[in-house]
Amino acid sequence: MGTAPRPGRPVRGSATGRPVMAALDLLGRRWMLRVIWELHRSGAPIGFRDLQRRCDAMSSSVLSARLTDLREAGIAAPTDETTWRLTPLGEDLVTAMGPLLDWSRTWADQR
Amino acid sequence: MGTAPRPGRPVRGSATGRPVMAALDLLGRRWMLRVIWELHRSGAPIGFRDLQRRCDAMSSSVLSARLTDLREAGIAAPTDETTWRLTPLGEDLVTAMGPLLDWSRTWADQR
DNA sequence: CTCTTGCGCTTCTGAAATCGAAGCGCAAGA
DNA sequence: TCTTGCGCTTCGATTTCAGAAGCGCAAGAG
DSSP states (O other): OSSSSSTTOOOOSSOOOOOHHHHHHTTTTTHEEEEHHHHHHOSSOHHHHHHHHHHHTOHHHHHHHHHHHHHHTTTTEESSEEEEEEHHHHHHHHHHHHHHHHHHHHHHHTT | OOSSSTTTTTTTTBSSHHHHHHHHHHSSTTTTHHHHHHHTTTTTEEEHHHHHHHHOOOOOOHHHHHHHHHHHHSSESSSSSSSEEEEEHHHHHHHHHHHHHHHHHHHTTOO
């Protein structure tokens, strides 16, 4: 496929290809943040169908596309050919998402 | 329109409506993170067409939809009928995005 | 061995989101 | 009056997603 954005190259939604724009493009795809979140939350390598179930039964075709995106971006990787896990870079990303999740609770309280 | 997700209610891509899932859905829409980022980066209230230009000339129809989403979510608000700005809640969100932007630089360095 | 079950995905078709150009009504100059 | 730019809306074409079906494989059950 080769559709995953890379920093340094022009990206969908950004002519510059600056890292932050590439990241916002990659992470702004449907289900992306959720898939990353569930990969982390499972704690251990997880299989395709299991991951799909955890993501509210999201479409398998899109899950497949997202996993390809994540592999190309170096955020997730297949382990023993049948399961997936986050790379160290991916775990760093989850850590970076922490404040965002905290914010979502604040957001919920304010309504 | 009323399409913006709210915590506590079932959300596209999540049957639970838990705050974090609602946030991931809202922020996972195309251009959403970028629009928030540019609203913040401009420093002052900003007009529609100006904002559009800063977002790599994104489609005006989608920008309009995103601004509606953001207004309903309480993240952005119109000021004097001709410009937009982030609410305090929106500024908190940008702060929460900080680590994510830091991560994007790490991500860029690793490739 | 055959039969079933579950796996990781892929394929396909209709629905939904997005793109992008065009245009509307308005207001402020020249 | 005429132009210019504004905030947006509308609409047809394109891209993406949803969701059911299915393929090939492997591991049991009988």
